[in-house]
Amino acid sequence: MRLYDYAASGNCFKVRLLLGLLGREYERVAVDIFAGDTLTDAFGALNPLRETPVLELSDGRRLTQSNAILWFLGEGTPFLPADPWERGLVASWLSFEQERVMGGIGGPRFRALTGRPFDAGRLDTGRGALAHLDDHLHGREWVVGGVPSIADLGLFPYVSVAGDAGLEHPPEVAAWLDRVRALPGFVDDFVTYPENARPGVARSIYDSMN
Ligand SMILES: N[C@@H](CCC(=O)N[C@@H](CS)C(=O)NCC(=O)O)C(=O)O
Structure with missing residues (x-):
């Protein structure tokens, strides 16, 4: 492969x-x-x-x-649940990642770090995405179900570097990022x-x- x-x-x-x-x-x-x-x-x-x-x-x-x-x-x-409802939730979070996290964090971060102009309004989308994820993580360790899944892994990269775009990690998101970093086999x-x-x-x- x-x-x-x-x-x-x-x-x-x-x-x-x-x-x-x-x-x-x-x-x-x-x-x-x-x-x-x-x-x-x-x-x-x-x-x-x-x-x-x-x-x-x-x-x-x-x-x-x-x-x-x-x-x-x-x-x-174990990173993709077998249960149809949980698979639906995973697909939903992966779509959210491409729409709101890539669009609201990944895109503006790329432009900020490489000296390209960007519409600051896109950061509102990124801030909203972080707030939505933070609300969801209240009382939960992982994004879908009780174990880490590809929903967590799909969200992790651009959420983890939101600071480069001038965005702050809300507390539940910060704790979840640490849980992902602590997974055995995590590559940095x-x-x-x-x-x-x-x-x-x-x-x-x-x-x-x-
Ligand atoms: N939706 C695609 C987006 C992929 C994408 O944007 N790839 C960028 C790097 S993050 C790329 O390879 N760009 C090629 C180029 O700029 O020439 C995915 O999730 O794979």
Whole structure:
């Protein structure tokens, strides 16, 4: 199994996190998204959306979209509940992550850290997402059910670095982040954006869209 991966991507980190917790072996293929690696024909053949992560199986099949990859890898493990209602809740939280956490924390954080302008209103979405998660975590250890699931792992990366976007972790969220960090097999390899991510230097899909 091979993971096409960018070390500073929260979407890639969530997959590395699950693979680490599961103790699964895989080949990590570094994709330097700001050096133009996703703009090549070869990468376009791998993922026409030109995004990481991409999981490639030994038979050549490829899966894109971080949360779909979490779902696939989590199937049959304690990280994806068997109960249909709880599976529905997991899907709901993973959608919330892409809509409110990526949109309200991941996006503005990327722009703030790399010197790109952003609409400060997006931080209200991020603040609201943290408050919603905090309310939900009152009286709960994990996002869905009584054990850690891919819902926790999907939310963890961009929630954990909300401070980079100028947002504060509310108390229940801070305690939950510590519980995720304490899981056996937790990998701590989410790096920040390198120099080549700055506008004017970077060659990524974001820069070709702007
Ligand atoms: N919804 C997608 C988003 C993936 C995504 O935005 N990937 C970014 C890194 S976080 C990327 O690879 N961008 C490529 C580029 O900018 O050229 C997922 O969850 O996998």
